[in-house]
Every structure is written in C-alpha cells, then in structure tokens.
Amino acid sequence: MDSMKRFRCVIVGGSGALGSTICRRLYKDGAHIGWTYHSGEVIAANLRGELPDSVGLRVDLRDTTQVEQTIAAFAQQLGGIDALIHCAAICLTPGDEIPPDQTQKLPHVHRAGWDELMAINVSSVYFACREAVPHMQAAGGGNIVLVGSVSGTRPLPSPIHYATSRTALEGMARAMSKEVGPDNIRVNVIEPGILEAGVSRSLPGTLREEYEKHCALKRVGTMSEIANVVAWFAQHNTYVTGQNILVDGAL
Numbered sequence: 001m002d003s004m005k006r007f008r009c010v011i012v013g014g015s016g017a018l019g020s021t022i023c024r025r026l027y028k029d030g031a032h033i034g035w036t037y038h039s040g041e042v043i044a045a046n047l048r049g050e051l052p053d054s055v056g057l058r059v060d061l062r063d064t065t066q067v068e069q070t071i072a073a074f075a076q077q078l079g080g081i082d083a084l085i086h087c088a089a090i091c092l093t094p095g096d097e098i099p100p101d102q103t104q105k106l107p108h109v110h111r112a113g114w115d116e117l118m119a120i121n122v123s124s125v126y127f128a129c130r131e132a133v134p135h136m137q138a139a140g141g142g143n144i145v146l147v148g149s150v151s152g153t154r155p156l157p158s159p160i161h162y163a164t165s166r167t168a169l170e171g172m173a174r175a176m177s178k179e180v181g182p183d184n185i186r187v188n189v190i191e192p193g194i195l196e197a198g199v200s201r202s203l204p205g206t207l208r209e210e211y212e213k214h215c216a217l218k219r220v221g222t223m224s225e226i227a228n229v230v231a232w233f234a235q236h237n238t239y240v241t242g243q244n245i246l247v248d249g250a251l
C-alpha cells in the first residue's frame with residue numbers, strides 16, 4: 001500500500017460492543033473506516049459524532065443483496081478496501097422461553113431462528129468477503145479478520161446454533177486463505193473468550209463464574225483487549241493466514 005494513502009477498513013457490526021471499540025481504535029490509528037449498524041440507531045448517531053469522517057451505513061445482514069450493496073458502497077466512499085473486519089453476530093433466537101439461568105438449548109431453537117442466525121452469523125460473512133476481495137485484489141492485497149468465539153473451538157455450554165456458526169468461520173477462513181493467498185490477502189479468525197459486554201449479556205451468571213474459575217487470568221476479557229488484537233491483524237499482519245487465534249485468557 002502507498003505509505004501516503006490512508007488505510008481503508010470496513011467493520012461489519014460497528015455498532016456492537018466490540019465493533020464500536022474496534023472502530024474507535026482504528027480511527028485513533030488514523031484509518032479511514034466504514035462501519036455498519038442495524039437497530040443501534042443511537043449508537044450509530046454517537047459514533048458519527050465521535051468519528052466525524054467515518055462512513056456509517058445501515059444494513060440488514062439477513063439480506064444477502066443488502067450485504068453486497070453495502071460493501072460496494074463502502075468501497076466507493078472510501079476509495080477502495082484494504083481490510084474487512086466482520087464483527088456482527090446474534091447469540092439467541094426467537095423460540096420457546098428459556099428457563100432462568102440457562103442457555104438456549106436444543107428444544108428452544110426453532111427452524112426460523114436457526115435460519116436467521118445462520119444468515120447473520122455465517123452467510124453475511126461469506127458474501128461480505130466475496131464482495132470485498134476484488135477491491136483488495138485491486139489494492140494489491142489485504143486482511144480479512146473474522147470475529148468468532150471460543151465456543152466455536154472448545155466444548156462449552158453455549159447455544160448450539162451459535163457455536164456451530166462460530167466454528168463455520170474456521171472452515172471458511174481456512175479454505176478462503178488458500179483461494180485468496182496468491183493475491184496477498186490473508187484471512188484469520190479471532191476467537192474471544194467471554195467478554196465484559198456484548199453478546200455475553202445473555203449468558204447465565206453461573207457460566208460467567210465458571211469461566212472466571214477456569215480461565216488462567218481469572219477474569220473475562222475487555223473489549224479493548226480484543227480490539228487491539230483485531231486492529232493489529234487488520235493493519236499489520238503480513239504472514240499469518242488460515243488460522244483461528246484464541247484470545248481467551250487461557251481457558
């Protein structure tokens with residue numbers, strides 16, 4: 001990349017607890033960023049105020065056409081794409097009421113919820129990457145950073161459809177790394193453990209306590225700790241690809 005040119009990065013899920021921390025971090029580093037939101041109108045308005053020359057676009061990740069159009073719009077408004085970060089997911093889906101202090105289990109997940117979760121957590125990742133890759137090829141290379149979860153790689157009590165969707169990112173990154181590696185594009189999955197906010201708000205308190213007990217660092221992670229790793233992979237990674245990187249304090 002031309003050293004005089006600003007680093008151009010798209011963050012899908014920029015309105016999330018982790019996504020907004022990543023946006024602030026990259027903005028502080030001088031990147032020209034584009035980020036998405038869906039229902040988080042207030043957070044989006046705050047981000048626009050805080051990060052004035054960033055580009056915030058609304059997208060419904062359940063709709064593949066919207067995903068593709070949004071990435072294309074970012075490429076146009078940023079003048080290209082050097083990195084794509086996908087940091088949007090849902091953890092619970094509509095269905096039967098979940099008993100107190102439990103995660104969503106087999107009988108609570110219905111077909112419509114399964115399809116919705118897979119559309120947001122898996123399909124939108126694939127189609128966002130598919131749309132971004134030609135822009136990275138045009139830029140001479142880039143980094144794709146997918147945010148997964150420890151529950152995609154370790155046996156933990158978590159909703160099965162959510163864990164399945166997180167593991168899917170590993171296969172996606174491995175195969176994609178082979179296909180786009182010759183174009184100098186790297187693809188990796190960052191897998192956080194339980195964090196201080198975000199999707200973990202739906203976890204039973206007992207699970208959080210268990211996590212802290214078994215984690216070597218004896219605490220959950222902060223958003224900044226994950227954002228720092230993601231930002232490094234997006235901006236500075238040159239030779240790591242096809243990997244899933246656990247950032248879980250050694251569970």
Ligand SMILES: NC(=O)c1ccc[n+]([C@@H]2O[C@H](COP(=O)([O-])OP(=O)(O)OC[C@H]3O[C@@H](n4cnc5c(N)ncnc54)[C@H](OP(=O)(O)O)[C@@H]3O)[C@@H](O)[C@H]2O)c1
Nearest residue numbers: 013015016017018038039040061088089149195198199200
């Ligand atoms: N927090 C944790 O403890 C934890 C642990 C391990 C892994 N992770 C991973 O970290 C990533 C970010 O999670 P988070 O904790 O930051 O969650 P979060 O605060 O709930 O944010 C989720 C993001 O996904 C977006 N989103 C959800 N449904 C959407 C839809 N239909 N269309 C468009 N956007 C949609 C949300 O947009 P709006 O809010 O604007 O609707 C938001 O930007 C996920 O990949 C998750 O698996 C989190």
